[in-house]
Each structure stands twice: as C-alpha cells, then as structure tokens.
Amino acid sequence: MIELDDLILRRFDREADLSELHQVIEESREHLRPWMSWVDEHSLERTAAFLERREEAWAAGRDFTCAIVLNGAMVGACQLFRREGGPVDVLEIGYWLHPAATGRGVATRAARALVGQAFRFPGVDHVEISHDPANLASGAVAARLGFTEHGRRRTETGGEDLVWRLTRRQADPGGREDERTG
C-alpha cells in the first residue's frame, strides 16, 4: 500500500472491492470507451474475473494492479506490469480514472509512485507508458513525469501505440550507481 496524503494506492481485494469497482467502471464507461476496448464487455462477471486474474498475476510477480483511492473512495486503477514475453529490464505503467477524478493530478501522482516502485526492482532499467497517439491526456501524464517519446509499437488489434520511456538514470540522475562509481 502506498499512502500519499489524500491518495492511497492499494492492492485490490477480490471480494470486498467487486461491487465498488464494478460501479466505478459502470460510471466511467463513456469516458473510457475511446481508449479501453474492454469496457464494451463490462459486466459484474468480467469484473470478478479481472480481479481474480490480478490476484494470480500479483502472486506471480507479473502485474501489480492497484486501486486508486481518493479520500476513501475508489476513483480508478493503476498498473505496474511486465509485458508478456517482454524484456526483463522493462516495466510498464497503465492508469485510468473515473471522469470526476480527472484534472487534479491524481493519475500523475499515482504513476509517479509506480515509477518509484518500478525502480526498486534492481534489474529494471526503464519504465514505459504506451497509449493511442490520440490519447493526449495519457501522454501528458508521461510527459509530466519526465518520460520522453521513444517510438511506436504495433498493438494486438493492428493499431499503433505511442511509447514513452523513462530510464533509471533519467529518473535519478545522481543515483546510488553514480555515487559508487563516481
């Protein structure tokens, strides 16, 4: 669990969070639809299956998905994960918010905290954020955190994502690695 004053990032509880997460997604459907195709299939059963998979993936160390809780209310989710078949020195970050929680820096603060967590894994050299190039709000989060545009990646659906990258050195230019060697 990460506590940042009014903001908490915490692991989902498969049973206790089912109803609230379902409701938050339900209320966010129109806002998420352009960028997250899974909302078209949204249902209580799908949300339950999502929470079950997250629990397994967390246990396997592949995916750390957290509820974003603002002043006690769930307002979205963020995810630190390793892409399936991806290189071991890269972790990725994803996020979404209820529309009422946007415009206040919540996603930026959550993603910043996940960057910090990512670089606690010693083998991680860089963190990536990828999104539809038209998703300017998502890119703005990456830019605010000092990520730079790295390139494009083909998506499973045949489209193309814009990939942003932040290296360990960019995140911590005067880091411990430099102190040891410098």
Ligand SMILES: CC(C)(COP(=O)(O)OP(=O)(O)OC[C@H]1O[C@@H](n2cnc3c(N)ncnc32)[C@H](O)[C@@H]1OP(=O)(O)O)[C@@H](O)C(=O)NCCC(=O)NCCS
């Ligand atoms: C992507 C998404 C999470 C970004 O939300 P957001 O509200 O723009 O991002 P933040 O929560 O970081 O808030 C940033 C805004 O708050 C403002 N802000 C206020 N206080 C701030 C602070 N302390 N730190 C950063 N920004 C702050 C910023 O100026 C910015 O406002 P602006 O958009 O008018 O410039 C949101 O648009 C979303 O849920 N989209 C749908 C799902 C999605 O696309 N997810 C990403 C898929 S790759």
